[in-house]
Every structure is written in C-alpha cells, then in structure tokens.
C-alpha cells in the first residue's frame with residue numbers, strides 16, 4: 001500500500017506541471033490556458049489567479065463537463081501548493097481532457113513570486129443578512145446578488161406599475177434604479193400607487209419614490225428624472241447606461257419612444273399595461289424576440305384609441321402586473337430561467353385567469369425588421385385628453 005507521499009509522487013510522474021513564470025508569460029496570449037482553481041471557497045475568497053474559474057476539488061468531476069465542455073481546451077489547474085491540483089489534473093485526464101497541466105507550487109508559489117492576483121468581491125455581513133433568502137437560492141446565490149447590486153434598471157413612470165416594481169427591485173438590491181416621471185403625487189393616485197403616501201401628496205413622484213426606496217434599502221441609489229420622456233431627452237437619459245428598462249408608461253407616445261430607443265440601444269424592455277381588471281406583461285428583448293412595433297407597427301388612429309382617462313383600474317391590478325415586471329427584470333439581470341420574450345401574458349383579475357399568447361418577431365417591422373423604415377424618434381400626439389394615471 002502506498003503512502004500519501006508516494007501516491008502524490010506517482011501522480012506527479014503521470015501528469016504535466018508548469019511553473020508560475022510560464023503561466024504568467026501566457027496570460028496575455030490570445031490562446032491563454034484556462035486557469036482552473038480547485039481550492040475551497042474560503043481559500044478562493046482570499047485571492048486567486050486573474051480570470052481563473054473556481055470549482056472546488058470536491059465538485060470537480062461532477063461539474064467540469066458542464067463548465068468546460070471542450071475537452072481539448074488547454075487547462076492549467078492549481079491549488080495552494082500543487083498537490084490537490086496534481087490529483088485533479090490526473091482525474092481530468094481520465095475524463096478525457098487531454099491538454100491539462102498542474103501549476104507547480106500552486107497559488108503559494110505564485111504569490112511568493114510577487115505576481116498579481118484578484119480578490120473576489122463579497123457581500124458584507126449586513127448584505128449577507130439582508131439578502132440571505134436570495135443567497136440560499138442556487139439561481140441567485142452570492143454571485144447573483146452581487147450582479148443585482150451592480151445592475152441598473154430604468155423605470156418609465158412612478159405610477160401604478162412603477163410603484164410595486166420599484167419597491168421589489170429596491171428590496172431585491174438592484175443597485176441603481178432610475179425613474180422617469182414628470183407628475184406630482186395626487187390624492188387619486190394613492191388607491192394603487194403604493195410607493196407614495198399621504199405624507200408625500202403634492203411632491204414630485206420621482207422624489208417621493210426615491211425617499212421610499214432608499215428608506216427600504218440603503219444599498220440602492222435612485223437616479224431621478226423629473227420630466228416626461230420625449231425625443232428630446234431620451235438619448236440623454238439612456239446615456240446614463242441601463243441594463244433593463246421597466247416600462248410602466250400609460251400612453252402610446254412614450255411606449256413607442258421607449259421601444260425605438262430600446263431597439264437602437266439593445267436594452268431589453270419589460271412591458272406592462274393595465275385596464276380596469278385586465279393586465280398584460282411581456283418582454284421585448286431586442287433581436288432575441290419581437291419589439292412593441294412588431295405587434296403594433298404604428299399607433300391606432302385617434303378615433304380608435306381608448307378613452308384612457310376614463311378607464312379606471314382595480315387598485316391591486318397594477319400591483320400584480322408591476323410585480324410580474326419586477327420578476328422578469330430580476331431574471332433578465334441574473335440570467336435565470338425563461339423570460340416572457342416572445343410571450344404575451346394576459347391576466348384577468350375579475351375571473352382570476354392567466355392566459356398566454358405567442359408573439360413573433362416581424363421581419364417587416366419598421367424598427368427591428370430586416371429593412372427598417374423608422375430610424376429617428378417620433379413624438380406621437382397624445383390621444384386622450386388630460387393626464388392619465390396608470
């Protein structure tokens with residue numbers, strides 16, 4: 001029977017080893033090897049080689065085929081001193097990976113040479129507590145939560161749909177939330193616009209919402225645009241850089257502006273709309289699925305537009321639709337699951353039914369189609385008289 005020392009020596013005979021200077025010399029190459037860190041999580045947290053992939057030794061065999069499907073890929077595997085990585089290299093060879101080497105001396109030798117290493121970001125103790133129910137979900141985890149904290153979501157409207165979506169996005173720890181809204185809080189808003197309150201009547205909605213969201217979660221930075229979205233300001237607002245747009249607009253002109261801007265800037269839009277007891281939600285993901293104009297190429301003629309000022313809405317309906325929008329936005333950010341791209345979800349609160357219809361990208365769409373005919377912003381005329389509050 002071999003001792004550990006003998007076994008290690010035997011394994012090292014069977015695998016290839018590379019030195020730290022050799023690996024350093026290859027880091028700038030286009031065909032640089034994939035650096036695979038097989039240490040435990042706490043070791044990884046204290047620092048790792050630049051750009052390395054982390055798979056603890058204990059999960060290596062079960063996870064490597066998913067993470068590195070190409071078995072001919074050149075891999076340099078490392079651990080703390082080059083022992084665990086030697087066994088890992090042997091095991092990878094047995095799994096069919098035929099271009100694997102182990103870093104001699106491991107991370108300890110790398111640091112001893114004074115070479116650069118990266119320290120991964122981690123949640124603070126407070127954040128670990130605040131987001132613990134996210135961290136527990138494999139699809140989110142600490143990585144996903146850090147992604148959410150880095151994310152930037154732009155909300156069009158701080159009304160019925162913007163209220164629940166902004167509250168849930170803020171609670172989820174989306175680090176930067178932009179809000180575009182020109183209105184002030186009115187007493188007829190409070191039946192459904194739950195981000196505002198009786199105390200903020202008469203205040204600009206963007207400021208009322210900012211206070212509520214930052215009180216809910218101090219990790220969140222709220223950027224306010226107290227203006228109505230127009231062809232004049234849309235480029236300036238988008239220049240601030242957004243990962244996802246949540247459209248809670250209550251009017252056609254804004255919806256078309258948001259749509260055209262999102263296609264040209266390649267930003268996914270989570271669309272929601274509500275009327276009395278009925279709501280709709282979908283995701284317009286540029287190039288991956290249809291855009292708003294694929295469904296409605298141009299606004300309806302004024303005589304066919306609904307008299308939206310008189311529409312009315314059940315107070316809780318925007319709560320449901322806006323929460324679905326927040327859910328889609330969070331999934332878009334962390335890349336989990338399947339979004340409503342190409343699917344229009346219809347909700348009827350009066351009969352409590354959800355229906356779904358497939359929506360397709362239109363090759364002749366005037367904005368995202370093969371030969372676009374609309375290439376500049378259009379300010380359509382508002383159809384309904386007076387302000388409309390979604």
Ligand SMILES: [Zn+2]
Pocket residue numbers: 290291292293294295362365366367368369
């Ligand atoms: Zn389109």
